Amino acid sequence: MDNFINKRVQDIEISGIRKFYNLVLKYSDAISLTIGQPDFDTPLHVKEAAKLALDNGKTTYTHNAGLMELREAACSFVKTKYSLNYDPNTEVITTNGASEAIDTALRGILEEGCEVIIPSPAYPGYEPVVKLMGAVPIYIDTTKTGFKLTADDLKKAITEKTRCIILPYPSNPTGCTMSAEEIKDIAEVLRDNDIFVLSDEIYSELSFDGKHISIATIDYMREKTIVINGLSKSHSMTGFRIGFIFAPEYICKHLIKVHQYNATCASTISQYAAIEALTKGIDDAIYMKEEYIKRRDYVYNRLVSMGFDVEMPSGAFYIFPSIKKFSDISFDFALDLLEKEKVAVVPSTAFSGAIEGYIRLSYAYSPDTLKEALDRIERYIKSITD
Numbered sequence: 001m002d003n004f005i006n007k008r009v010q011d012i013e014i015s016g017i018r019k020f021y022n023l024v025l026k027y028s029d030a031i032s033l034t035i036g037q038p039d040f041d042t043p044l045h046v047k048e049a050a051k052l053a054l055d056n057g058k059t060t061y062t063h064n065a066g067l068m069e070l071r072e073a074a075c076s077f078v079k080t081k082y083s084l085n086y087d088p089n090t091e092v093i094t095t096n097g098a099s100e101a102i103d104t105a106l107r108g109i110l111e112e113g114c115e116v117i118i119p120s121p122a123y124p125g126y127e128p129v130v131k132l133m134g135a136v137p138i139y140i141d142t143t144k145t146g147f148k149l150t151a152d153d154l155k156k157a158i159t160e161k162t163r164c165i166i167l168p169y170p171s172n173p174t175g176c177t178m179s180a181e182e183i184k185d186i187a188e189v190l191r192d193n194d195i196f197v198l199s200d201e202i203y204s205e206l207s208f209d210g211k212h213i214s215i216a217t218i219d220y221m222r223e224k225t226i227v228i229n230g231l232s233k234s235h236s237m238t239g240f241r242i243g244f245i246f247a248p249e250y251i252c253k254h255l256i257k258v259h260q261y262n263a264t265c266a267s268t269i270s271q272y273a274a275i276e277a278l279t280k281g282i283d284d285a286i287y288m289k290e291e292y293i294k295r296r297d298y299v300y301n302r303l304v305s306m307g308f309d310v311e312m313p314s315g316a317f318y319i320f321p322s323i324k325k326f327s328d329i330s331f332d333f334a335l336d337l338l339e340k341e342k343v344a345v346v347p348s349t350a351f352s353g354a355i356e357g358y359i360r361l362s363y364a365y366s367p368d369t370l371k372e373a374l375d376r377i378e379r380y381i382k383s384i385t386d
Contacts, residue, residue, distance in 0.1 A: 011131065030342040034345065036364060038364050049272055050270070053272035061264060064260045067094075070275050074274075082204065084246065099125055104255050113134065113135070115136045116166065117164070121174065135163065139352070141353070146176060147171060149178075175313025175315055183215050197224060199225055203316040208315055226247040230242055234284070235277045237274075242273075295367065298363075303321050308325075309322040318363070334346065346361075
């Protein structure tokens with residue numbers, strides 16, 4: 001009965017990142033720089049809040065949108081940090097991680113045949129949802145513009161079918177961010193267009209060059225923007241699965257229906273931990289960010305010294321060097337590196353848009369692990385260039 005499986009489900013694939021990660025598991029002595037998993041432990045006070053919730057029997061359903069105390073904390077957090085103003089009663093939904101938030105948002109706004117503009121290379125979690133809805137992903141190659149979507153390129157890509165534009169900054173996989181001026185230029189293109197913006201800001205607390213800027217802070221963009229955020233990266237809470245949708249009431253009142261029938265509500269225990277993270281732990285990410293900057297600088301300088309052409313990341317915890325000096329095929333390069341030096345990186349074709357000629361390294365690993373991995377990469381580069 002395989003032919004009765006939804007054709008769109010058959011046509012999508014498991015994430016290329018996970019495919020390569022699973023391949024690495026065959027090499028017991030390999031160092032993996034593949035997964036965006038912070039190596040910091042979840043803050044102790046956040047874990048204690050989760051334990052307390054369990055001890056106090058906080059194990060029942062909550063409101064579909066999440067505990068009111070959590071929604072208030074989430075709205076206060078983004079107002080304090082990014083000058084975003086949302087009503088906790090009607091303009092925020094707590095989800096099972098940012099992944100469910102993205103899925104809920106896209107399922108709520110997309111229809112058959114409409115188009116979604118995505119800067120490429122892109123996190124591979126957007127394209128499958130777009131295709132499952134019968135919509136069409138339209139990729140804009142950003143390799144010649146510092147991995148940033150430009151107003152000129154956006155203007156050329158918009159058609160009468162464009163329903164949504166995804167702004168994924170700080171970026172996975174490139175680590176780039178956008179300045180206030182660049183955000184304003186994008187907004188100006190969209191001013192008179194009835195097009196939604198899905199602003200994926202999950203790495204907002206890991207912006208290295210000043211304060212994170214959200215396009216939703218621009219008055220005329222707020223009403224057409226859906227902001228995605230969460231605690232996985234900022235508070236090293238990946239397993240707690242807490243994400244948020246921030247959007248105007250007229251959008252949220254429909255997205256809550258998608259969320260309700262998909263998940264009912266986020267984990268109650270995780271919600272209580274999230275309240276602690278967003279209130280007493282409002283600045284928990286600062287220490288982590290400072291450490292990531294040190295690691296970024298180290299990894300960047302080592303790669304440059306080896307001869308890689310690479311953009312300096314300005315956020316998240318990824319770096320995306322070009323391998324075009326050394327190989328034409330990123331998968332072959334990554335596989336050869338894994339087999340010969342036991343270091344795992346992600347080929348650029350694993351990311352939506354199928355950009356060739358790059359690899360992604362995560363530096364969300366300890367300094368000792370990064371040093372050993374880069375020593376091995378340096379040996380590999382010498383072996384193929386000498």
